[in-house]
Amino acid sequence: MADSKTPAKRPLVTRPRAIVIGASSGIGAALTRRLALSGYLVAAVARRQEMLDKLCASINSNLPSGEDQVVLPYAHDVSNFEEIPELFQEIVQDLGGLDLIVYAAAVQPAVDDQEFNFDKDQAMINTNLLGAIAWLNQAAMRFERARRGQIVGISSIAGDRGRVAAPVYNTSKAGLNTYLEALRNRLSRRGVTVTTIKPGFVETRLLENASKTFWVISPEDAAKQIHTAIVRQQQTVYVPKRWCVVGMIIRHIPSFIFRRLSF
Amino acid sequence: MIEEEFSTMEKNISASQIEHLEAVDSWGGASHSISYVYRPVTVEQLFDLFNLAQSSGRSIGLRGGGQSYGDAAMNSENILLDMRRMNRILAWDPTTGIIRVEPGVTISQLWQYILEDGWWPPVVTGTSYTTIGGCAGMNVHGKNAYEVGPIGDHILEFEMMVPYGEIITCSRQENSDLFFTAIGGFGMLGIFTSITLQMKRVYSGYLDVFTQTQNDLEGMFEYFETYANSSDYIVGWMDAFAKGSALGRGDVHRANYLPPGADLAPSQSLRLEHQHITPNMFGVMPRSIVWLFMRPFMNNFGTSLVNRAKHVSGYFGGSRQYRQTHCAFHFLLDYVPDWKNAYGSGGLIQYQPFIPKETAHDAFADILRLCQRRGILNYLTVFKRHRPDDFLMTHGLDGYSMAMDFRVTDSRREPIEKLAYEMDEIVLAAGGRFYLAKDSTLRPSIAEAYLGEETISKFKAIKRKCDPQELMQTDLWRRIFADL
Numbered sequence: 001m002a003d004s005k006t007p008a009k010r011p012l013v014t015r016p017r018a019i020v021i022g023a024s025s026g027i028g029a030a031l032t033r034r035l036a037l038s039g040y041l042v043a044a045v046a047r048r049q050e051m052l053d054k055l056c057a058s059i060n061s062n063l064p065s066g067e068d069q070v071v072l073p074y075a076h077d078v079s080n081f082e083e084i085p086e087l088f089q090e091i092v093q094d095l096g097g098l099d100l101i102v103y104a105a106a107v108q109p110a111v112d113d114q115e116f117n118f119d120k121d122q123a124m125i126n127t128n129l130l131g132a133i134a135w136l137n138q139a140a141m142r143f144e145r146a147r148r149g150q151i152v153g154i155s156s157i158a159g160d161r162g163r164v165a166a167p168v169y170n171t172s173k174a175g176l177n178t179y180l181e182a183l184r185n186r187l188s189r190r191g192v193t194v195t196t197i198k199p200g201f202v203e204t205r206l207l208e209n210a211s212k213t214f215w216v217i218s219p220e221d222a223a224k225q226i227h228t229a230i231v232r233q234q235q236t237v238y239v240p241k242r243w244c245v246v247g248m249i250i251r252h253i254p255s256f257i258f259r260r261l262s263f
Numbered sequence: 264m265i266e267e268e269f270s271t272m273e274k275n276i277s278a279s280q281i282e283h284l285e286a287v288d289s290w291g292g293a294s295h296s297i298s299y300v301y302r303p304v305t306v307e308q309l310f311d312l313f314n315l316a317q318s319s320g321r322s323i324g325l326r327g328g329g330q331s332y333g334d335a336a337m338n339s340e341n342i343l344l345d346m347r348r349m350n351r352i353l354a355w356d357p358t359t360g361i362i363r364v365e366p367g368v369t370i371s372q373l374w375q376y377i378l379e380d381g382w383w384p385p386v387v388t389g390t391s392y393t394t395i396g397g398c399a400g401m402n403v404h405g406k407n408a409y410e411v412g413p414i415g416d417h418i419l420e421f422e423m424m425v426p427y428g429e430i431i432t433c434s435r436q437e438n439s440d441l442f443f444t445a446i447g448g449f450g451m452l453g454i455f456t457s458i459t460l461q462m463k464r465v466y467s468g469y470l471d472v473f474t475q476t477q478n479d480l481e482g483m484f485e486y487f488e489t490y491a492n493s494s495d496y497i498v499g500w501m502d503a504f505a506k507g508s509a510l511g512r513g514d515v516h517r518a519n520y521l522p523p524g525a526d527l528a529p530s531q532s533l534r535l536e537h538q539h540i541t542p543n544m545f546g547v548m549p550r551s552i553v554w555l556f557m558r559p560f561m562n563n564f565g566t567s568l569v570n571r572a573k574h575v576s577g578y579f580g581g582s583r584q585y586r587q588t589h590c591a592f593h594f595l596l597d598y599v600p601d602w603k604n605a606y607g608s609g610g611l612i613q614y615q616p617f618i619p620k621e622t623a624h625d626a627f628a629d630i631l632r633l634c635q636r637r638g639i640l641n642y643l644t645v646f647k648r649h650r651p652d653d654f655l656m657t658h659g660l661d662g663y664s665m666a667m668d669f670r671v672t673d674s675r676r677e678p679i680e681k682l683a684y685e686m687d688e689i690v691l692a693a694g695g696r697f698y699l700a701k702d703s704t705l706r707p708s709i710a711e712a713y714l715g716e717e718t719i720s721k722f723k724a725i726k727r728k729c730d731p732q733e734l735m736q737t738d739l740w741r742r743i744f745a746d747l
Contacts, residue, residue, distance in 0.1 A: 006322070006341060008741040011294035011334045011703040012612065012671065012680045097296070097339055145284040146297040 007096040017095040019043045019088075021078065021135055022105030024051035026204030027154055030223035031102060033059055036070045038227070040100070043091045047105075049075040078105050078131030079123075088138040100230065101139040102152040103132045108169050110209035121168040128172035133179055140183055143192040151187070152195045152230060153180045157243055159198065160251050163263060165211075184235065193233040197226050200243040212263070215240065287343060291332040292603060292610025293671040293703065296339035296738065298324070302348045306424065306456055309344075313426050313734065316342055322736035323426075325450040327397025328369060330390055332613040333703035334738035335449055336397070341736065344454070346396055352376055353457055360462040361419065366396025366455040371597075374589070379533055382462040383589055386414040391594045396455045401700040402447035402654050406498040406518075406593070409491050409648035413659055415446040416652060417461050425453040425729040444725045447654040449699050451722075451740055452729040467521035468532030470496070470592050475582040476574065480511025480631075483646060484624055487515070487663070491648045495519045496592070499646030502574060503631060503667065504567035510631055512574060513646070518592055538590040540598040550599050557605035561670055566642045606670050612703040614641075614683055615666035617649060622693035623663040629689050630665070639675065639682050641667035655722060656714070658698035666701065680704055699739060710743045719747055 009015075018035050022028035024046035032044050036059045046052045052073045059071045072094060076087055092098050107127045109120045136151055143149030158166065159173025177196055184194035201213040202222045222239050229237040238244040253261075283299040299321070303309050316323045324338025326345050337343070350367035357380035364373065371391035373384055386405045388398065397403075399421065404413045411417070420434040423445055431453070433442040445452045477483045483499050491497055494517040501513035526532055543549055560569050596602060603610065618626045634640050645666040652659040669679055683704035690697070696713050697705055711719060723744075726733075736745070 006339060006736075006741065008745065009294070009296075009334070009339060009738055010680070010742065011289060011738070012676045012683075014294065093340055141281055142284065142297070145281070145286060146295070147286045148295060 006093065009096065015039060015041055016099040017041045017043075017097050018100040018102065019045060019091055019095075019098065019135075019139075020102045020104060021045045021076075021131070022103065022154075024048045024055060026104070026206065027199065027202060027219050027222050027226070028102070028104035029055050030219035031104060031226055032071060034220075034223045034227050035100075040070070041095055042071045043074055043095055044071050045074045045076050045087075045091070047075065047077045049073075078135070079126040081130065081134045084134045085138060088135070092142070098139070098142065098149065100150045100152065101136065102154065102226075103135055104154040105131055106154070106156075106172075106206060108166065108206045108209060111166055111169075113164055124168050124172045125175075128169070129175045129179070132176055136179070136183065140187060140192075144187055144190050147191045150193045150195065150230060150233065151180070151183060152197060152226070154197045154199065154226075155180070157198050157200050157238065157247055157250075160247055161253075161258065164261075165263060193235075195229055195234060196236045197229060197239055198236065198243065198247065199239045200246075202239075215242065287326070287329075287337050289333050289337060289610070289612075289703070290330050291612050291671070291703070292606070292608075293612050293676075294334055294337070294738075296334075296337045298338050298341060298343035300326075300343045300345055302345045304348045306430070309424050309454055309456070310428055312342065312344060313428065316734050317732070323734050324737040325396070325400070325454060325735070327367065327394030327400070328390075328392040330388070330393045330397070331401070331700045332611075333701065334742065335401070335699050335702070337738040338736060339738055346394060346454070349456075350394075357382070360464060361459060362462055363457055363459040364395050365457060366394060366399075368395050369393060370395070370398070371594075375535055377462055378465075378468070378538065378589075379535060381465060381529075381533060383465045385411055385417040385461065385463040387593050389593070390597050392597065395458050395460070399446050399455060399458055400448060400450045401698075402652075402657055402659075403700065404647070404649065404659070406496040406647065408659070409497070409650050410495055412650055412652050413447075413654070413657065414460075415443075415654050415657075418446060418458060419461055420459040421445070421455050422457045423453040423455050426732065426734045430456060440725065441729070443653055444655045444722060447656040447658075448722070449656065449739065450737060451726055451735050451744075453735070463520075465520055465533075465589075466523040467526030467529050468534070468537050468588055469521055469526060469586040470518040470589060471521060471525075471584070472516060472518045472587045472592060473582065473584050474514055474516050476512075476514055478512050479505075479509055480624060480628055483511055483513065483515065484663075487646075487648050490515075490517050497648060501631075501644035501646055501665070502570035503634060503640045503642075503644045504563075504570050505574075506635060510628060513644070514573070515646075516592075518587070532588075538588045540591060540595070542598075551601070553599050554602045554605045557602065558607070561605050561607065561642065563638070563640055566640070607672065609671040609673060609675075611642075611668050611670050612679065613666055613668050613701040614686060614704065615664055615698050615701045616686065616690040616695045617658050617660055617662060617664045617698065618690060618693045618695040619660055619662040621662075622695075626689055626693035626695065627663070627665050630686050633685060633689070634667075634682065637678070637682050637685075639669065639678055641669045643668040655718060656699075658696050660696055662695075664698075702739070705743050707743055707747050711747055719744070723747075 018040045020032045023032045023044035036042050056071045056073045155176045156173045158170050159177045162170045180196045201216040203218050225239045285300040287298050288295050321341040324343045326336040329336050347367040349365040351365045354363040360382050388403050398414050402413045402415045422432050424430045497517040499515045505512045647664050651661050687709045691712050
C-alpha cells in the first residue's frame, strides 16, 4: 500500500517543520514548546519516553486553533548511531518535509578537578558531539539538495576554551563549534543557514553539577532568544547576549595567564 | 542506473538514493519541495519505477515541462518522474498531419519538427516549454480555445501505462471512458507512453494580427462577441488597476491564419530561421537582462504606471494590423528569459476562473473590484473565450476566463490566500470552474462544489481501477482530492 502518509501542503501558506533532538527537558523542551506555539510542526526526539510523552501531551492539548497534533514524539538514544539515518528519513516522511533541525541533546556528568573517567568522557563525546554529527550530517545532506533549510546546534560558552573543571565537556562543545562552522562554510553557499547557539548558565539539569553560576536564565527565556536567532537567521549567538563580551575576553586570554586561573 | 538501485530494495528509500534528491519548485516559484527525481527514457524503466515506488512506500508524481503555476507537478518527499527524456518523435506523416510522440516532447520541439512541412500544432500553450504529456494531462487550451477547443479535441489516440504495468490504448472508440478521463486527469491515472495528434495545416509562417484598445469591460466583451467566431485566435489583456468606469480596460489581439496564396513566399516564411526571435530588443538590449529593468515596476505603483502608459499609447495607436510570425505571437515571453525573476524571490501565483458567458461580465467586474478594495492587484490579466468539451475533469465551458498573476511576498501570502477564498465564492456563485494547471489555492470543498459529487466519484472510480494502490500522487492531488 503506497504511503499517503505524506501530509497535504498548502502552496501559499506553508507550515514550517522542525526536528528537535533532546526535546524531553531543558532548553530542548522549552524550544519545542515555543516552536509548536509559533506554528511549527515539530518532531520531538529524546531518550526518555515518559518525559517526551508528557511534553507532547501538554503541548498538543493546549492548542489554540483546535488542531490535533503539532508535536510528534520519537524515542531515541543518540548514541545509537546506526539508527539515525533511517529514523531521520522516517521523521521527514511523517512531517512531510523539513525546514529546521535543532540539536539540543547534551549530558554533563559531575567531574572532579582531578578526575579522569573515560566512561563519563565517552558518554559526553557520544551525546554532545557524535550524536550531533550523526543527526546534522543527515540534515546537511538533505538541505544541501533542497537549497534551503536551517541547522541549529546548541553549544555552550564552555566550548570557547578548555578548562580545569570539565575538560571533556569543553572538548565536546568545542568540537561541536568547529563542526557547525564547517557546515556553515559548506552549506551557506547553497542557501542553508547554520546557527551556533552558545548559552551561558541556563536553569536545567546540566546546572546541577556547576559550582559558581551567575547570569542564570530560565530555559523559557533561553528558548525565546534562540527562537529570535532562528528567525533572524543569525550565525553565532550567545544567550543571553551579554556573554558575547565575556566570551570575547575569555577566548583571548593568553595561556600563560589562563592556565593559572581556577576556572 | 535504476537497475543497480534495485539490488537493495528497502522499505524506505535508503541513504544511497539521496543522490536523486532535488529541489523542485512550482513554476511560479511560490512553493518549494524536495523529491527523489528520476528521468526515465524507456518504457521498461517506467515499469521498474512503479516497482520502486511500491517497495519503498513512496508515491510517484509526474512532471513534464514543470510549467504549472502551482503544485500540480510536484510531489514532496516522494518520487517524481521528469518525463522530458522520453522525447522521441515516433511517427510523422506530413501529408495527413498526424504525429505520434512520446510524452516528453515539448511544444517547442513539436512546432520546430513540423513547421517546414507546412503544419502547426492545433493548440499551443503560452510557453513552448510544456510537454505533450503534460498538455494532455492538463487538457491545455490556447488563445484559440473558443475556435478549436482544448488539446484533447485534437488527440486521436494515446497509450498509457497504468501502475499494475499494463499499457492501455485509448481513443474515442476504444477504452473511451479512460480516454475522456486521462486527458485532463492531471497525471493521476497512469503515464502516457505515446500520444497521437492531428496537426493543423498552415500556408504561411505568419499570422495576420489585429489589435484594438478597449476602454472598459463592456468593450472587451462586445469585441469578443463580435470577433470570436471569425478569428482563429483572440485574446485580451486587461489593466487590473483601472477603476470606476474604466474597469476592465485593455487591449484585444486577434489573429488569423493566412489562407493559401495570401503569403507570396511561404517556403521562406515557413523556415525555422524565419521564426527566430532576435536576442536583442530594439537591436541593442539583450533580452536576457530585460527582467532587471522590469523589476522596479513589479509593485502596485509601478505596474499601474506601466498599464496607464500602455493604455495611453494604445489611444494614439487605436487599432493596428500587422503580420507576426507564429512564434512571436504565441511565445514572446519565452524570449524574455527569466522574466519571472522580476517578481522577486517570493515568485507569483495565478488565479484563473472560468465563468459561463451569462454571468461572466458581472463576476469579473466583482472580482476586479474586490482585488482593488483589498489592495492586492495582479500585474497581468489575460482574458479568453472558451467552449465546452467532453473531458471529465475539464475546466472548459461556454464562457470566458480571466487569468491573473499575483506577486507573492512573505507578508502577502496569507492575504492572497484569503483573497483567493473570497474570489472562489464569487466564481462558484456564477457557476464557474477552475483549471488545475494554474491553481495554488483550491480547497477540497471548492473542488467538490464546482466539479460535483458525480464527477468526482466517477473520477475516483476510474482511478481506483487504474491505480488501486494510489501510487500516483502529486502535492495537488493530496491537497485537493485525497480526502474527497
